[in-house]
Amino acid sequence: MEGLQIPLQHVLLLAGALFTCGLAGLILRRNIIFMLMSLEVMLNSAALAFIAAGARWGQPDGQIIFLLILSVAAAEVSVGLGLVLQIQRRFKTLDMDQANRLRG
Amino acid sequence: MIEILFYMAGAIALIATVAALTQTNAAHALIYLIVSLLAVAVLFFLLGAPFAAALEILIYAGAIMVLFVFVIMMLNLGEAGRSREREWLAGRNWLLPGVMAALLLFELVLAVRHAPSLTSGLAVDPKAVGLSLFGPYLLAVEIASMLLMAGLVGAYHLGRRFIVRRTGRR
Numbered sequence: 001m002e003g004l005q006i007p008l009q010h011v012l013l014l015a016g017a018l019f020t021c022g023l024a025g026l027i028l029r030r031n032i033i034f035m036l037m038s039l040e041v042m043l044n045s046a047a048l049a050f051i052a053a054g055a056r057w058g059q060p061d062g063q064i065i066f067l068l069i070l071s072v073a074a075a076e077v078s079v080g081l082g083l084v085l086q087i088q089r090r091f092k093t094l095d096m097d098q099a100n101r102l103r104g
Numbered sequence: 105m106i107e108i109l110f111y112m113a114g115a116i117a118l119i120a121t122v123a124a125l126t127q128t129n130a131a132h133a134l135i136y137l138i139v140s141l142l143a144v145a146v147l148f149f150l151l152g153a154p155f156a157a158a159l160e161i162l163i164y165a166g167a168i169m170v171l172f173v174f175v176i177m178m179l180n181l182g183e184a185g186r187s188r189e190r191e192w193l194a195g196r197n198w199l200l201p202g203v204m205a206a207l208l209l210f211e212l213v214l215a216v217r218h219a220p221s222l223t224s225g226l227a228v229d230p231k232a233v234g235l236s237l238f239g240p241y242l243l244a245v246e247i248a249s250m251l252l253m254a255g256l257v258g259a260y261h262l263g264r265r266f267i268v269r270r271t272g273r274r
Contacts (some may be wrong), residue, residue: 005107006107006110006150006151010110010111010114011147011151014114014117014118014147017118018117018118018121018144021118021121021122021125022121022125024125025125029125031130033130033172033175033176034125034130034133036172037124037125037133037134037137037172038125040137040164040168041121041124041125041137041140044140044141044144044164047144047156047160048144048147048148051147051148051151051153051156052151054153054228055151055152055153055227055228058227058228059228060228060232060233060235060236060237061236062153062228063153063155063156063228063233064233064236064237064241064244066153066156066159067159067233067237067248068244068247068248070159070160070163070164071248071251071252072248072251073164073168074163074167074168074252074255075251075252075254075255075256076255077168077171077172078171078255078256078258078259079255079258079259079262081171081172081174081175081259082258082259082261082262082263083262084175084179085175085178085179085262085263086262088179094179
């Protein structure tokens with residue numbers, strides 16, 4: 001590509017940093033809405049890595065995997081937010097350490 | 105010179121993501137998360153994937169974030185909702201995300217002005233994506249549709265019980 005010359009390593013580093021942010025948020029936060037947001041960030045960083053790889057070789061496969069990730073994220077977040085409503089109604093809290101009926 | 109745009113958008117994405125996940129107020133976090141998704145969309149555009157950039161804005165920053173907004177608004181109904189809403193409208197909460205989004209818009213305008221050089225070479229146009237999606241990847245489309253169907257049924261099941269109980273109790 002003559003216009004934009006970004007080394008693939010830099011894009012992958014950025015995707016890895018975003019994924020690490022999402023993972024840290026998932027581990028550290030206990031509010032289930034923030035945990036869902038962290039999952040979104042992680043899926044998004046994976047999509048960025050796929051797009052970068054697709055752009056590196058000029059193939060459409062990266063964008064197709066991005067579409068699949070998009071549908072996975074949409075399905076996951078709709079079910080997850082339905083669960084959030086149920087948990088809020090049943091436990092009266094969004095703190096996941098309170099909702100430990102399985103004693104995990 | 106145009107490479108600087110990429111690193112700027114990447115820095116905005118990182119900063120907005122860290123800011124989103126360290127907030128305590130879910131609505132503020134959502135604003136930062138939307139800015140982060142917009143930054144990633146600009147990254148997609150700069151990487152030569154305009155179709156993916158448009159979908160990122162439409163579906164991620166549009167549809168999925170609207171789901172989050174709906175749930176946060178539903179959970180905040182009741183106690184002290186109005187004062188909290190007034191607090192959300194205060195300027196300091198959306199000033200920094202607004203500045204970041206304006207920077208991203210500026211970057212997008214610059215990138216569009218460079219568009220001939222950006223979309224040449226290894227950029228993948230939507231036509232190639234569509235041809236590949238409904239050619240060799242047809243089975244993946246079917247699997248994605250089944251997954252979305254499962255998500256739809258599951259979300260309807262979980263949400264229907266919530267709504268029925270709420271209206272039944274009143």
